Amino acid sequence: MTRVKIEDKELEVDLTEEEVKYINKNLKSNPSSTELGMFDVMWSEHCSYKSSRPKLKLFEDAEKNYDYVLAGPGQDAGVIDIGDGYALAFRIESHNHPSAIEPYHGAATGIGGIIRDILCMGVRPIALLDPLRFGTLKDNPHSQWLFKYVVKGIADYGNCTGIPTIGGEVEFDESFENNCLVNVACIGLGTIEDFKHAPSRAYNPGDYVILMGGSTGRDGIHGVTFASRTLTEQSEEDRPAVQIGDPFTKKLIIEATLEAIKTGYVRGLKDLGGGGLSCALSELTGDGGTGARIDMNKIFIREPGMIPFEIMLSESQERMAFVVNPEGLDEVLSIFQKFEMVHAVIGRIDDSKVLKVYDGDNLVVELPAKALSESPVEEREEKKPSYLDNLIKEKTPELTIPLEEVIYKLTGSENICSKEWIYRQYDHEVGVRSIVKCGDGDAGVLRIIDTNKFIAASVGANSKHCYLDPFNGAKANLVEVCGNVIAQGAKPLAMVNCCNFGNPEKPESYWYFSQSVKGMAEFCKKLRIPVVGGNVSFYNEDEVTKTAIKPTPTIMIVGLIEGREKIITLPFKNAGNDILLIGQTFPELGGSEYHSVIHNIDGGISPKVKDETIEARWKMFRELYENDLVKANHDVNKGGFVITIAEMCFKNELGADLDLSVLDLSQISNDELLFSESAGRFIIETNEDDYDKIMSIANKYKVSVYKIGKVSQNPFIIINGLEKETIDLDVQKMKKLHTSTIPDYMEI
């Protein structure tokens, strides 16, 4: 906090003293309180990325290096060309702090915000995905409260707007108990022409600026600076800074905006999110190389007596700014009238490169359009935490219970169990595009109507692995989420990320961020996956318990499937088919569910990633798919490959007869083999007649493929070939454990 004396008043701002000096030096005159407030918001971490920018440079320039990328980082959403004249837009961002204070509206407005980001690329939002993180549910009413109302907030908002929630992910870990993570992702679809119509820039002097949608109130003022501070007990007092969502208005905004874009007269479009009008106007004009003259009195306000500072910084939801060609002004306004959307022409674009805001005859803001979006960069220190070396050395305690019991426990553990309780509350069918539905696959699969193309999308993070080794953890997570779309038959096309970390002013937290970005950037470059957008959420710490969250670089991968017959699903299909394990298992129990659920430890060696090995497996899959050799596929994730096999048995109530003696067991213990979460492995079901063909393709790419057993009619998983024990698991019992965990905690 810095105290600034201005207009005979003393104001408290979140800007640093250096930043205040920088502003005073670079402006012709000292800023007014409104102007300073605008800087305060726009230069907050949330809007300016001032701490993260130096590291985010590591991501390649996607627009330059990939010909199918139409919009890359720095825009409201990434956009790619998927062929047949269609553009796909997608983005992921966080709404952590608001959700930790007020879970229902925090999550709902998170959805509202991400929908606006997609909409302002000129395309229709067609799917939502939500990676969520909470404290453990067991005996924890606070976590249960956050979990219940975050899910309800997402459901109520997404369902009402008619955008299906087609996927997501949940992780439960103590480190998220007070600072839960609510990341929200949205995918949009439109024609390439639609996308080109509506840039988020104002290029043409003379165009009108229209504000459309909800009214401007006092809610959410300083929501941004609030998101860039760590949570304290006083944060409860910040509750008015959490905005209130209105999904009904949002639905009308979507329809009115898309109809307006179709007229061809909309030449610039920007949503009002963090930073409100200040952010929207400065980005439209600053990035467009223009200026604007805005009349504040034209803005429809919700309550009387709002001062310029409040109007410029309000983060009231459900507002969009349109830049419209004067020739089409009446046509565009008549569309807003049809939808009964409140709207006002609030000003015009000019060539002054200055943003001027008038309150009647008073000029209250006069700033170079670019000044607000050009914050100074903060170079942060990074330092590997001193506790890590010891943590990595932590040994797996001796197992004192039978392996069978371990597997049953894992099946019903919070991070592995079925998430049906959540996705039943989400309308995942609306839009008539959902082909692979929630719970039926590793990724959601949507059809592109009128084509034979399908989009697979998945989100995820693994905070436990990143906590031990952020470089490999972030890579392994990429391998896992790409694995999800590959398991459905898709080719990964592009990635967006959402980096959730602690306080960047602490060198240890910044080190986690820096290492994760390095890991992701290296892997994406190697495997040719463009990074088309990102969001950074710092200050995810809980000052009450003095702990930071586990580092969580969440990502979304979007992939393409060319043809209905190429979609692969998860469940085992036929008894008698082979079960193949793709990829080697290493003794890598660090950060595994086995360690946390059975032994209650965090440490150990976590999975490492060899980029070349992963690349070879992905290439092999392309060839297996081209030859239709895979009947079912599920990538190995939390809990290890036996859990993967069990999940494949559930739907059709089949079983598996496994003989693990085909694996080299000399260098690995039983628990390491069964429960390691080594990256990039898959379980596939294949026809036994195809075995030789499959092996010759595997050998060509030098991929380790093991035939570990067969699908059986009997709903039991029998594991032979281990040194001492035979394991005999009842699939029906596992299924019951898998589906009952969350309802048991959440239902009275």
Place this chain on the structure above:
Amino acid sequence: MTIKVAVIQFPGSNCDLDTIHVLNNVMNLEANLIWHNDFKGDKYDVAVLPGGFSFGDYLRSGIIAAHSPALDEAREMLRDDKPIIGICNGFQILTEAQLLPGALLQNDSLKFICKWIKIKVENNSTAFTNKMENGFIIDIPIAHGEGRYFTDKAEELEENDQIVFRYVDEKGNPTIDGNPNGSLDNIAGVCDLEQKCLGLMPHPERASEQILSPYHTDHGRLFFESMIDFINRRS
């Protein structure tokens, strides 16, 4: 003759485009999306009230839309023997407008439910079920928070053949297990006395293409095939 179908778009409708897609691309009809204030019933042979959250479901699901001029037009159409179907929110609107009996209350789980379920045909003589067999089991998804059907005139409905669908379990029986939302007597859909106005909570437009169904069925088509047949026979 070409059948003229209107899909009425209320503010907040969100299954409107899905319904248009099925009518036009799957059933090869010529359906139009009509803004509720602009809808004129005399230009159409049939009207569809699609699912969604008309007026945000504020106040009570369907109640605000029930006062739209479009519902006066719908009443007029029924007087002219033209059929009307309300799906999900459309059903809620039709009950609020008292074109159909009963009410849709909050699900007994107090939660929104999105799920493929099964319903049984109880009356195949309506304008939208005449291509179905009585007792036929339909695979179809629901997606609603307020779908628990209630009426204090259940016996009367039964006597008048107004119960068109019941929720059933895997074996085809109207049990508690098969009832996803606590509806009275497992009622999933009802019609008016003349059997030309149908309302149901499940979504036929989401069940009209094999690719969308976990069972590779397209039972939703039967609703629209029945509708086409009804209109063709009448003219």
